[in-house]
Amino acid sequence: MQKKKHIHTSDKINQNHQIPQSRGDATPSIGSASIEDAVKLIRSIAPDTKIETRYIDESDGYTLGAPVVSKYDIPGFDRSTKDGFAVCAADTQDASPHSPVRLTFSGSIQNGFSPSHTLSRGTCMTIATGGALPNCSDAVVMHEHAHLNGSCVEISCPVSPGDNIIRRDEDAQAGKILFPEGRILRPQDIGVLAGFGICTVQVRAMPIIGILSTGPELVPADGRPSRGEVRETNSYLISALCRKLGAVPNRYGIAWEGSTDLSNMLCTAVSECDAIIISGGSAHDERDRTAEVISKHGAILLSGLSISPRKKMVIGEIQGKPIIGLPGHPASVYLLLLLVVSNLIQVMKGSVTHGLLKEFGIAGIDIKAHPDREYHIPVRINENQIIPLSRKAGLISLLTHCDGIIHIPQGSKGVKKGEILEVMDLTRIRSPNHSPVHEK
Amino acid sequence: MQKKKHIHTSDKINQNHQIPQSRGDATPSIGSASIEDAVKLIRSIAPDTKIETRYIDESDGYTLGAPVVSKYDIPGFDRSTKDGFAVCAADTQDASPHSPVRLTFSGSIQNGFSPSHTLSRGTCMTIATGGALPNCSDAVVMHEHAHLNGSCVEISCPVSPGDNIIRRDEDAQAGKILFPEGRILRPQDIGVLAGFGICTVQVRAMPIIGILSTGPELVPADGRPSRGEVRETNSYLISALCRKLGAVPNRYGIAWEGSTDLSNMLCTAVSECDAIIISGGSAHDERDRTAEVISKHGAILLSGLSISPRKKMVIGEIQGKPIIGLPGHPASVYLLLLLVVSNLIQVMKGSVTHGLLKEFGIAGIDIKAHPDREYHIPVRINENQIIPLSRKAGLISLLTHCDGIIHIPQGSKGVKKGEILEVMDLTRIRSPNHSPVHEK
Numbered sequence: 001m002q003k004k005k006h007i008h009t010s011d012k013i014n015q016n017h018q019i020p021q022s023r024g025d026a027t028p029s030i031g032s033a034s035i036e037d038a039v040k041l042i043r044s045i046a047p048d049t050k051i052e053t054r055y056i057d058e059s060d061g062y063t064l065g066a067p068v069v070s071k072y073d074i075p076g077f078d079r080s081t082k083d084g085f086a087v088c089a090a091d092t093q094d095a096s097p098h099s100p101v102r103l104t105f106s107g108s109i110q111n112g113f114s115p116s117h118t119l120s121r122g123t124c125m126t127i128a129t130g131g132a133l134p135n136c137s138d139a140v141v142m143h144e145h146a147h148l149n150g151s152c153v154e155i156s157c158p159v160s161p162g163d164n165i166i167r168r169d170e171d172a173q174a175g176k177i178l179f180p181e182g183r184i185l186r187p188q189d190i191g192v193l194a195g196f197g198i199c200t201v202q203v204r205a206m207p208i209i210g211i212l213s214t215g216p217e218l219v220p221a222d223g224r225p226s227r228g229e230v231r232e233t234n235s236y237l238i239s240a241l242c243r244k245l246g247a248v249p250n251r252y253g254i255a256w257e258g259s260t261d262l263s264n265m266l267c268t269a270v271s272e273c274d275a276i277i278i279s280g281g282s283a284h285d286e287r288d289r290t291a292e293v294i295s296k297h298g299a300i301l302l303s304g305l306s307i308s309p310r311k312k313m314v315i316g317e318i319q320g321k322p323i324i325g326l327p328g329h330p331a332s333v334y335l336l337l338l339l340v341v342s343n344l345i346q347v348m349k350g351s352v353t354h355g356l357l358k359e360f361g362i363a364g365i366d367i368k369a370h371p372d373r374e375y376h377i378p379v380r381i382n383e384n385q386i387i388p389l390s391r392k393a394g395l396i397s398l399l400t401h402c403d404g405i406i407h408i409p410q411g412s413k414g415v416k417k418g419e420i421l422e423v424m425d426l427t428r429i430r431s432p433n434h435s436p437v438h439e440k
Numbered sequence: 441m442q443k444k445k446h447i448h449t450s451d452k453i454n455q456n457h458q459i460p461q462s463r464g465d466a467t468p469s470i471g472s473a474s475i476e477d478a479v480k481l482i483r484s485i486a487p488d489t490k491i492e493t494r495y496i497d498e499s500d501g502y503t504l505g506a507p508v509v510s511k512y513d514i515p516g517f518d519r520s521t522k523d524g525f526a527v528c529a530a531d532t533q534d535a536s537p538h539s540p541v542r543l544t545f546s547g548s549i550q551n552g553f554s555p556s557h558t559l560s561r562g563t564c565m566t567i568a569t570g571g572a573l574p575n576c577s578d579a580v581v582m583h584e585h586a587h588l589n590g591s592c593v594e595i596s597c598p599v600s601p602g603d604n605i606i607r608r609d610e611d612a613q614a615g616k617i618l619f620p621e622g623r624i625l626r627p628q629d630i631g632v633l634a635g636f637g638i639c640t641v642q643v644r645a646m647p648i649i650g651i652l653s654t655g656p657e658l659v660p661a662d663g664r665p666s667r668g669e670v671r672e673t674n675s676y677l678i679s680a681l682c683r684k685l686g687a688v689p690n691r692y693g694i695a696w697e698g699s700t701d702l703s704n705m706l707c708t709a710v711s712e713c714d715a716i717i718i719s720g721g722s723a724h725d726e727r728d729r730t731a732e733v734i735s736k737h738g739a740i741l742l743s744g745l746s747i748s749p750r751k752k753m754v755i756g757e758i759q760g761k762p763i764i765g766l767p768g769h770p771a772s773v774y775l776l777l778l779l780v781v782s783n784l785i786q787v788m789k790g791s792v793t794h795g796l797l798k799e800f801g802i803a804g805i806d807i808k809a810h811p812d813r814e815y816h817i818p819v820r821i822n823e824n825q826i827i828p829l830s831r832k833a834g835l836i837s838l839l840t841h842c843d844g845i846i847h848i849p850q851g852s853k854g855v856k857k858g859e860i861l862e863v864m865d866l867t868r869i870r871s872p873n874h875s876p877v878h879e880k
Contacts, residue, residue: 112656132668191677216552237631
């Protein structure tokens with residue numbers, strides 16, 4: 001299982017960004033890594049998951065861990081694609097509506113298993129769509145161009161060899177690669193595999209992602225917060241997104257009691273999972289605690305991002321397993337999961353896909369940007385009109401209206417109403433139209 | 441549980457299309473219903489599934505069976521969105537960089553549960569992002585605009601009431617509808633629900649879809665076909681698509697032995713499932729058998745479609761349960777599942793969504809059409825370039841390259857290369873770029 005890592009990328013980013021740049025006591029330290037840097041790094045450190053055999057009926061969304069090769073010629077026999085008459089094409093060359101060719105009717109081909117027939121020159125047999133052509137027959141004349149008259153069939157239109165048939169290996173040749181390694185299986189692919197007699201596939205196991213939350217202000221979602229406390233949201237958000245991205249979430253709960261608690265929980269998670277996501281408390285000292293604990297057991301590879309608004313993200317490694325520290329605000333967590341963590345899961349699963357797919361939409365209003373900065377903005381999509389959502393930090397309900405993310409690169413002054421934009425979106429399920437609460 | 445049926449639509453279609461129009465012995469009988477007619481009919485006969493309670497962590501993709509209402513004000517206290525100082529905004533009105541206002545430092549607010557503080561005029565307290573504002577405080581001054589100097593804090597910028605805070609009910613007010621009935625839950629919604637302390641939701645149960653195959657030429661996918669036989673593909677395709685659409689597939693295998701066999705299997709399936717899909721054999725008499733068996737136990741409501749290429753589809757009803765008869769060719773099955781059956785599952789689940797979402801792409805080549813006909817064409821999408829796939833009947837491998845479906849309405853002569861088109865797509869996972877086998 002050869003790793004396709006680009007270690008130099010990791011090393012370079014490590015050099016540039018390992019030491020967070022402090023901007024004074026009170027401001028969180030902000031690195032200068034871009035989202036692109038973070039994605040490169042995370043793709044370079046993602047470990048492969050093991051290869052497992054799965055029944056095709058339970059393989060939708062899995063990534064092939066080995067190419068799928070056809071064992072047989074498919075369909076395996078010359079097959080009619082029309083209801084009509086199996087003929088030797090050469091016998092029909094002089095046929096026309098005014099001067100039909102007459103062939104001797106020599107019986108019917110049954111669909112399904114039937115004894116092997118051989119067609120003599122000057123004869124024909126009825127055949128249904130899907131039927132196996134008799135030997136020495138090389139084409140089918142459609143019913144519309146043939147008329148059975150006693151023991152004789154009148155053909156009013158010539159056919160060429162191969163007309164209205166599928167050749168015995170036209171769907172697939174034995175030994176041909178049907179699907180390459182790295183292909184994500186879709187429902188239609190599973191149908192194809194069944195049709196080709198391939199009922200099990202070698203796929204990458206789903207990566208197991210450990211999920212931890214930190215913050216003294218957190219209570220469980222079904223708890224009752226006192227003044228100053230809030231419900232823990234991120235582990236639910238991260239779990240559901242991991243499942244959507246084809247990973248298995250494994251929750252470890254909330255680390256309340258500072259570094260020792262977090263440290264112990266992290267060690268357990270590292271021993272049981274393929275990668276770990278820690279979502280941090282909202283306060284400054286809480287964010288630093290995550291980095292401190294990762295450093296204690298492994299190494300910090302990236303700290304801080306240069307995007308707007310500032311996102312505190314930590315990428316580290318413990319025992320070869322990626323550790324991602326995310327901020328506390330659910331909207332930031334959502335954004336970084338889609339932009340960065342989605343890549344981790346893709347690489348671990350061996351997928352050739354890079355990031356999430358984009359679709360087009362039209363800017364519903366002017367979207368201003370400062371040319372010095374790069375923006376990733378959560379948006380609503382309403383009949384292809386893109387409306388940016390207000391980004392008041394800490395509002396959970398922002399996510400209710402979030403349908404995707406747009407990117408405004410550094411150097412741009414923004415986008416005018418009516419311009420075509422690319423939107424990154426995970427679910428393609430739109431929030432309802434009548435929820436303008438957070439529009440600006 | 442009030443049904444929102446439009447029975448008149450069903451009745452109308454029933455009247456118009458109940459009797460298939462025969463075009464002679466050899467040609468399959470073709471009705472004149474459009475895809476739109478079929479969708480209207482199927483939406484009108486779809487029964488609701490029951491409502492069940494689910495833990496939010498297992499509710500992704502489910503449709504709400506009742507509105508979700510906030511039980512509390514969220515966050516429940518005025519909350520800081522910045523690291524800084526909690527103040528009375530009025531105390532800062534005269535502040536400027538050259539003439540800072542001096543406030544008495546009166547301690548720190550800890551994040552998480554802490555005793556209730558009250559701020560006196562002329563004083564301030566340090567507060568972190570997420571902290572609960574003390575009583576009588578109505579704004580936060582960011583650290584950047586404040587300097588702690590012994591027992592005194594110098595404020596260099598005025599704030600207004602509400603600056604840098606979230607009000608106690610700004611995220612949600614107790615009693616407010618957070619999500620309406622019919623909303624499909626997404627990962628981000630599950631995060632929001634957790635944050636609002638809602639850990640269970642009322643959702644529509646997944647519909648159970650019975651799946652039957654007919655055809656004397658079929659062998660199971662893991663069987664070994666003899667000459668003239670092919671592997672049963674459609675039940676795998678339909679199962680995987682049902683799961684993707686949020687339904688539970690229930691397979692009943694292959695009806696080999698003609699009408700009696702099919703009739704018995706169909707009765708069992710009707711007693712156990714919410715709707716049934718029968719994929720027919722490829723031959724003419726086989727297709728008629730499905731309609732005959734449905735008629736025996738219930739009623740045929742629609743038979744045949746006017747789209748190109750001709751698709752033989754039967755819609756019926758037995759004991760109030762929809763029965764869909766599909767053709768045998770997997771590519772036709774795929775197309776009709778996406779165009780028509782997806783609507784059945786959506787309505788059964790109570791979703792407000794209508795059909796599959798569309799995205800934009802650019803025609804990669806000229807696509808010709810006959811103005812007399814309506815087309816639904818399977819396509820590949822390669823970096824937003826849309827390439828129609830060849831449609832040779834019976835080739836299973838067509839599906840390997842199929843990324844979506846385009847619609848060319850009646851009256852159109854087709855689409856020119858470079859024109860923008862809408863594509864309907866279920867998975868948004870693209871087939872690999874290097875598989876030009878079926879391009880034309």
